[in-house]
Amino acid sequence: MTMTALSATAPGKIILFGEHAVVYGQPAIAVPVSIVQARAVISAIPAAPNGQVxxxxxxxxxxxxxxELPDDHPLVLAILLTAGHLGAQRxxxxxxxxxSSIPLAGGFGSSAATAIAIIRAVSAFLGRPLSNDIVSELAYRVERRQHGNPSGIDNTVVAxxxxxYFVRGQPFETLIAARPFTLVIGDSGVQSSTAAVVADVQRLHQADPESIDRAFTAIGDxxxxxxxxxxxxxxxxxxxxxxxxxxxxxxxxxSSPExxxxxxxxxxxxxxxxxxSGGGRGGNMIALVSPQTASRVERALIAAGAVHTWITTVAPILGPTE
Ligand code: MEV
Structure with a gap:
């Protein structure tokens, strides 16, 4: 077991297509965005008793x-699930x-990214770094506690x-872009709980399953x-x-007026x-732009109320760059 300070990071994410319908089994597409990220740094506390975290x-x-925190606090849970998985009693x-530079409750996958940075850092600190599969699975368990019914796309794309290209319950497919494309991300500045919006959609679905399923099928197409x-x-x-x-x-x-x-x-x-993009009712939106129109669109978003904008490129094979 190693005792030096160790750090791990995890990127944010955006959903390009298919949010919400993905909870009901339709496919969705998401990309990581490393322009925002969570970082966990772990160091030993010399002379303190084992178990003190x-x-x-x-x-x-x-x-x-x-x-002093509840066991189901998401960050505590990330630590305890990692220790449990590694069989570390104490x-x-x-x-x-x-x-973290990831806006909270903004559609950027902040909860998945913070859990994943912690899981990676704790397992590395214990000298047993985990595979992406396990990291993703542990983060999904944290997400379930927070979000009730997450599809699993956030923990997958972040891990x-x-x-x-993600379908709930199936192995995901790495999506390779044949040509790069550029997106402007605009943050509405309105925080919105994904769990609450997912629960609202569930109520809509219960009230009128036929028309909501029709919308989900159209989104899947x-x-x-x-x-x-x-x-x-x-x-x-x-x-x-x-x-x-x-x-x-x-x-x-x-959607929302903003x-x-x-x-x-x-x-x-x-x-x-x-x-x-993401849970909706607040948080982010994305715009597909050419490199020539990107800054004009950014300025227009700020003028229309965005509190922050980012430009990201989804590149062939390697995934997004800044
Ligand atoms: C959140 O990033 C995407 C949603 O579809 C919820 C989920 O898939 O768990 C809104």
């Missing part, structure tokens, strides 16, 4: 021994310092750090077409699919397509 996360004003005295276009490098065709996906998400009541304004501003300023 201090968790410090300044972003959420947390500084506590984990014994952890060495250690300090876990978590920091494997590759663009994924969009995702399958998008996979083909991305693999064939037919990027120009993705814009209309994004707009169609957004219309269906609006029908499902998942997100609608951002989508309209992007389209009016040269974006080829735009939609919300």
């Amino acid at each position: 201090r968790l410090i996360a300044p972003d959420i004003h947390l500084d506590s021994l984990i014994d 952890l060495p005295a250690m300090q876990v310092h978590l920091s 494997f750090e590759q663009p994924v 969009i995702v399958r077409q998008a996979r083909g276009y991305i693999q064939a490098g037919m990027i120009d065709n993705l814009g209309e699919l994004m707009n169609h996906n957004q219309r269906l998400l609006k029908e499902l009541t998942i 997100l609608d304004l951002l989508v309209e501003a992007a389209l009016a300023n040269g974006a080829m397509g735009a939609k919300l």
Whole structure:
């Protein structure tokens, strides 16, 4: 067992197509974005008794021994599940310092990324780094505690750090873009709980299963077409699919006035397509742009109320770059 300080990071993510319908078995496409990331740094606490674990996360004003926190606190759970998986009865005295540039409750997969950074750092600190499969599985268990009914796409794309074509309960497919494409991400600044929106959609589904299933099926068709276009490098065709996906998400009541304004501003300023990304009702939207229109769309998003924008490129084979 090693005792030096160790750190691990995990990127954020965006959903390109298929959010919410993916919870009900339709495919979805997500890509990692390393322009935002969570980092966990673990160091030994010399002379403290085994089992004493201090968790410090300044972003959420947390500084506590984990014994003083509930066992189902997501960050504590990430530590305990990792120790349990490795059969570590008692952890060495250690300090876990978590920091993150990923906006909270914003559609960027912050909860999956923080859990994964911790799982990676703890397992490395114990001298037994885990495979991406196990990291993803442990993070899914943390996500379930927080989100109730997550599809598993967030923990998968964040753990494997590759663009994924994902169907719940099936092995994921790495999606290889034949040509790079550029997205502008706009943060509406409105925090929104994915768990609450997923629960609302469930209520809608219970009230009118036929029409909601019709919308989910239409979203699934969009995702399958998008996979083909991305693999064939037919990027120009993705814009209309994004707009169609957004219309269906609006029908499902998942957009918001702030997100609608951002989508309209992007389209009016040269974006080829735009939609919300992630849980919705707040958080992020994405716009498909050319390298020439990217900064104009960024400026338009800020003017329309975005609190932050990022430009990201989904590149062939290697996944997204900054
Ligand atoms: C959240 O990033 C994506 C949702 O589809 C929820 C999920 O798949 O667990 C809204």
